[in-house]
Amino acid sequence: MPEPSSDESMLYRRLGRSGLRLSVFSLGSWLTFHEQFDVRAAREMMAAARDRGVNFFDNAEGYANGESEAVMGRALRELGWARVDYVVSSKYFWGLEGGGTRVNTRNTLNRKYLMQAVDASLRRSGLDYIDLIYCHRPDPHTPIEETVWAMSDLIRQGKALYWGTSEWSADEIRAAWNVAERHHLHKPVVEQPQYNLFHRRRVEQEYRRVIEDLGIGLTVWSPLAGGLLSGKYRDGAPPGSRGALSATAFLREGLLDAQRNQAVATLGDIAAELGCSIAQLAIAWTAWRGQVSSVILGASSRQQLEHNLDALDVLRRLDAATVARVEALTEALAR
Ligand code: NDP
Numbered sequence: 001m002p003e004p005s006s007d008e009s010m011l012y013r014r015l016g017r018s019g020l021r022l023s024v025f026s027l028g029s030w031l032t033f034h035e036q037f038d039v040r041a042a043r044e045m046m047a048a049a050r051d052r053g054v055n056f057f058d059n060a061e062g063y064a065n066g067e068s069e070a071v072m073g074r075a076l077r078e079l080g081w082a083r084v085d086y087v088v089s090s091k092y093f094w095g096l097e098g099g100g101t102r103v104n105t106r107n108t109l110n111r112k113y114l115m116q117a118v119d120a121s122l123r124r125s126g127l128d129y130i131d132l133i134y135c136h137r138p139d140p141h142t143p144i145e146e147t148v149w150a151m152s153d154l155i156r157q158g159k160a161l162y163w164g165t166s167e168w169s170a171d172e173i174r175a176a177w178n179v180a181e182r183h184h185l186h187k188p189v190v191e192q193p194q195y196n197l198f199h200r201r202r203v204e205q206e207y208r209r210v211i212e213d214l215g216i217g218l219t220v221w222s223p224l225a226g227g228l229l230s231g232k233y234r235d236g237a238p239p240g241s242r243g244a245l246s247a248t249a250f251l252r253e254g255l256l257d258a259q260r261n262q263a264v265a266t267l268g269d270i271a272a273e274l275g276c277s278i279a280q281l282a283i284a285w286t287a288w289r290g291q292v293s294s295v296i297l298g299a300s301s302r303q304q305l306e307h308n309l310d311a312l313d314v315l316r317r318l319d320a321a322t323v324a325r326v327e328a329l330t331e332a333l334a335r
Contacts, residue, residue, distance in 0.1 A: 009052050010023045010052060010053025010179075010312065011312060011316075013290070015190055015213040016190060016215045016216050016292065017215025017216075018190075018217060020161075021314045024055035024085060024218065024315070025054060025241070025283075025287070025294070025295060025297055025312065026055075026057065026297065027045065027046065027056065027296070027305070028221065028297065029059050029068045030301055031056075031242065031300075033066035033067075033071045034063075034064035034068050036066050036300050037071065039071050039074045039230075045081060046072075046075055048077070048223055050079075050304075055086050056294055057086060058089050058136075058192075058219065058221075059090050059091075060089075060092075061095070061117055062093075062096070063122055065096055066096050067288050070107065072125060073126040073127055074126070076125075076185070077126060078087070089131060089132035090129055090130050091134040091135070091192070092136055093135060093136035094137075096120075097098065107139070109138075110139070110142045114147070117151060118130070118160065122159060127325035131159060132162050132190060133154060135162055135165045136166050138169070144176050145179050147176070148185055149179075149182050162190065163189070164189055164192065165188055165190075166192035167192070167193055167194070173188060173207075174214065182274035187214075189217060189291070190216060190217045190219055191207065191210070191216050194221050194222050195222075196223050197229060197327075198330065198333055198334050199335060201224065201334075201335055203218060203289070203292070217293040218293055219294045220292050220295055223282060223283045223297065224279055225242075225255075227241060229264055230277070230279035231264050231278040234258055234261045242255065243255035259333055260333055263332075263333055264278060264282075267326060267329055270322060276314045279311075280308065281311075283297070283311035283314075284312075285323060287315050288315065
C-alpha cells in the first residue's frame with residue numbers, strides 16, 4: 001500500500017511500490033491546454049496548483065495533437081521551477097494527426113514508434129526528460145516483449161524515469177511485468193485508469209492483485225466523469241461546458257444521461273452534511289482508497305481548480321460510513 005505523508009496543504013502518496021511521491025491531487029491537461037488555455041493561462045493554472053502543493057502534471061502526446069506538451073513545456077520554462085520539484089508525464093499510442101504515413105506512427109506500441117515519439121515529446125516540451133511515460137492503450141499487434149524492451153531502454157537512455165500503462169487489463173500488466181522481471185528490465189510501476197463513482201470495477205476488483213503482488217501504483221483520470229459528477233448537467237449542458245462544446249460532442253450523451261444525473265443529485269444531502277459541493281465529495285471519494293496514488297483533476301478555470309483542490313479537506317473528514325452511503329446511492333449505475 002502506498003505510504004502516505006502530508007503537509008498542511010497537500011497529501012503525498014507513493015506511486016505504488018516505487019519511491020516516487022505524488023500529490024494526491026494532480027492537474028491534467030486534456031481538452032484544456034492549448035484548446036482552452038494559452039501559455040499564460042496554463043502557467044497561471046500550474047502556478048495555482050503548485051501553490052496548493054500539486055507536484056504532478058499529466059500530459060500526453062495526443063492532447064491537442066502535441067500542442068498540449070508544447071504549452072506545458074513553455075509554461076514550465078517561464079515558471080522556472082527547479083526540475084526536482086515537479087513530475088511531468090506523457091503517454092503514447094495513437095500518434096499524431098498528419099504525422100507520417102500512419103504505418104508505424106499510429107495506434108502502435110512498436111519500438112520504432114515509441115523511440116521517435118518520446119524524442120518528439122522532448123523536442124516539443126523542451127524538457128530533458130519526462131518523469132513518467134505511459135503506454136496510453138494496449139497494442140494487440142506488437143509483442144509485449146518489444147514494448148517492454150523499448151520502454152525500459154527509454155529509461156536507460158535517460159529520456160524517462162518511470163514507465164507504466166493506461167487502460168491495460170490486469171493480465172496485460174502482469175505479462176509486461178513478467179517480461180521485465182525475466183530480463184532484468186525496468187518494470188512498469190503505474191497504471192492510469194478511469195476511476196470515479198460510475199467507473200469502479202477495474203480499480204477496485206480487476207487490479208487488486210497487480211496492486212498487491214506487483215506494487216503497481218494508480219494515477220486515476222476523470223474523477224468527475226468529465227464534469228457529470230459536479231451536478232451541472234441535471235438540466236442540460238450549461239453554455240461553454242464540455243457537454244456543450246462541439247469539439248467534445250462525443251461526450252455529450254454520457255454527460256446528459258438522465259439516470260446518472262438523478263443519482264448525482266441524490267448525493268446533495270451528504271455533500272450538505274459535509275459542508276461541501278457534490279463535485280468535492282465525488283473527488284474526495286476518488287482519493288479515499290489508498291491504492292490510488294494520485295487523482296488527476298481536470299479544470300477549465302482557476303476557480304474550478306481551487307474548488308476541486310478544496311476536496312482535500314473533505315477527504316480528511318471522510319469516514320467509512322459516509323463512503324458506504326455515497327457508494328450505495330450510485331453503485332447501481334457503476335461499472
Ligand atoms: P474530470 O472528470 O474531473 O472533468 C474535468 C472537467 O469537468 C473540467 O475540464 C470542467 O469542464 C469540469 N469541471 C471541473 N471541475 C468542475 C467543478 N468544480 N464544477 C463544475 N464543472 C467542473 O477530469 P478529466 O476528464 O478532465 O480528466 C482529468 C485528466 O485525466 C485529464 O486532463 C488527463 O490528464 C487525464 N486523462 C487521462 C486519460 C487516459 O486515457 N489516460 C483519459 C482522460 C483524461 P468544463 O468546465 O469545460 O465543463
